[in-house]
Each structure stands twice: as C-alpha cells, then as structure tokens.
Amino acid sequence: MAQDGYYISQGNEEKGPFTIEELMQMGIDLDTLVLSPGADDWQRAADMPEFFNYFEANGIYFPTEDNLGGFGWRLMAYIADTFIMSYPITFLRPAGFATVYNRAMEGNATVDDLVFMLKFNFTSFLVVALYHTICEFSPLQGSIGKKMFRLLVVDAEGRKLSFGRALLRNLGKFVSGLVIMIGYLAVLWDDRKQAWHDKWANTYVLIKNR
CATH class of the missing domain: 3.30.1490 (Dna Ligase; domain 1)
Incomplete structure (x- = not known):
C-alpha cells in the first residue's frame, strides 16, 4: 500500500x-x-x-550533533548579554551602593553591608533571569546576545520553549554558577553540549547554519 x-x-x-x-x-x-x-x-x-x-x-529546529551550540559561541553571547544588561542593572542600584561596595573591597564590610549586597545581587539575578526567560519564550527563542551569534534555545523536540520551561532553565543558572561556574563549563565535556541548567530543563542551545 x-x-x-x-x-x-x-x-x-x-x-x-x-x-x-x-x-x-x-x-x-x-x-x-x-x-x-x-x-x-x-x-x-x-x-x-x-x-x-x-x-x-515552521520554527522547529531538531537538536543534532551538527547544530549544537559550542562553549565558545555561548561564551560570546554571554558576554554580549552581560554588557546589554549592565545598563538596567545600574539603575537598580540603591542609594549608598558605592559606599557599601567600597567598604567590601577594603575588607571593612559589616554584616548589614553583606546583607545589603546579597539582596542587590539576588535582585539582579532575578532581573537577568526574567530577561532571558522572556527572550527564550518569545519568537526570538533566545536572548539578544544569542541572536547576535545565531544561537537559539529549544526543547528536546526542537520546539520553542514554554514560559515555564524557559523560567526553569534560567532559575537553574543559579546552581550552575555556584561553584566556579562548573555548571556552565559542563558544556565543554558533555556529549550534548548541555550545561546543568539545560539538563534540568531538558533544553538545547543550537546554532543556526543560515
């Protein structure tokens, strides 16, 4: 038949x-x-x-051995996004930030100073995570930095991420970066070039050939 x-x-x-x-x-x-x-x-x-x-x-890109985004491309996208997000993060700095920061650099930080810096760093992380989540959920399928280097993020079926999966992926970056960024460096030796947060969310970073 x-x-x-x-x-x-x-x-x-x-x-x-x-x-x-x-x-x-x-x-x-x-x-x-x-x-x-x-x-x-x-x-x-x-x-x-x-x-x-x-x-x-139709916007579906299947993860294959030939289109997985390598560490070098992802690093360049990360640097670009860090530069892009440095501007909004600057506006989030509360009054007295410079004073507290200088005391910390001199080794004279108080407990209140440390709490102050932790709150600011956590807020900054959430803002950056939300930026990446929205971008990955959007038709861009990745951050502005990833778009600059022809990278996009998909699920295991090659589909655009749902908002929930994108959020899970980006919140997972907190753990990936805890110990000397080992979760990010995992891309270097992982067979599927997945960072820890990619594995948890079952996502892939691909590079478009055209």
Whole structure:
C-alpha cells in the first residue's frame, strides 16, 4: 500500500496516498504518524529527515550533533548579554551602593553591608533571569546576545520553549554558577553540549547554519 506515496494515521483511520508536498500543505505536526514509500513501520514525522526542512521553516529546529551550540559561541553571547544588561542593572542600584561596595573591597564590610549586597545581587539575578526567560519564550527563542551569534534555545523536540520551561532553565543558572561556574563549563565535556541548567530543563542551545 505504501509503495505509491505517503500515508498518515489519524485516530483509527489511515489516509493516503499523498505526496510529500501534499503532506506539508496539510500542516502535519511532529507527532503525525507517517508510513513512507517502501517502509514497513509507521514513524513520527519528527523522526523523518525528509520533513526536517519543513519543520525548520515552521520554527522547529531538531537538536543534532551538527547544530549544537559550542562553549565558545555561548561564551560570546554571554558576554554580549552581560554588557546589554549592565545598563538596567545600574539603575537598580540603591542609594549608598558605592559606599557599601567600597567598604567590601577594603575588607571593612559589616554584616548589614553583606546583607545589603546579597539582596542587590539576588535582585539582579532575578532581573537577568526574567530577561532571558522572556527572550527564550518569545519568537526570538533566545536572548539578544544569542541572536547576535545565531544561537537559539529549544526543547528536546526542537520546539520553542514554554514560559515555564524557559523560567526553569534560567532559575537553574543559579546552581550552575555556584561553584566556579562548573555548571556552565559542563558544556565543554558533555556529549550534548548541555550545561546543568539545560539538563534540568531538558533544553538545547543550537546554532543556526543560515
């Protein structure tokens, strides 16, 4: 039956045959079950290479060994985002920040000074996390820095992140950066180039080739 075209399964009904162009015009999704010409088994459309360009055109980018974003590209995006966010963070600095900071640098900080700095650093972290969350949830699929270096963040299925998953990923950066940034450096040796916060949120950073 499958020799003369593609068939799809919808519920308990099999439909076809269709050409690959007809299936694309029908708007198949990742989970559509497809029987390709000459095949014996049904496959999810997401697992069939002939549909990769179609899904990419619809904003779905599958993580592969060839498009995983490496540490160098991610570091450059991080530096760019740090520069971008330095301006709004500056406006968040409360009165007396410079005085407290100078005492801390001189080793004369009081307990109140330390609490003051912790509150400011925590607020800054939340602002930066919210910035990245909103950007990753948006059509940008990544921060402005990532956009500059053709990087984007997707889930394991190649889809744009939900707000909840993006928030989980970016709150997880707190733990990734706790011990000499080891959670970020994990990208260097991880087979899927995932930082700790990527693993927890089941996300991937990809680089677009075009």
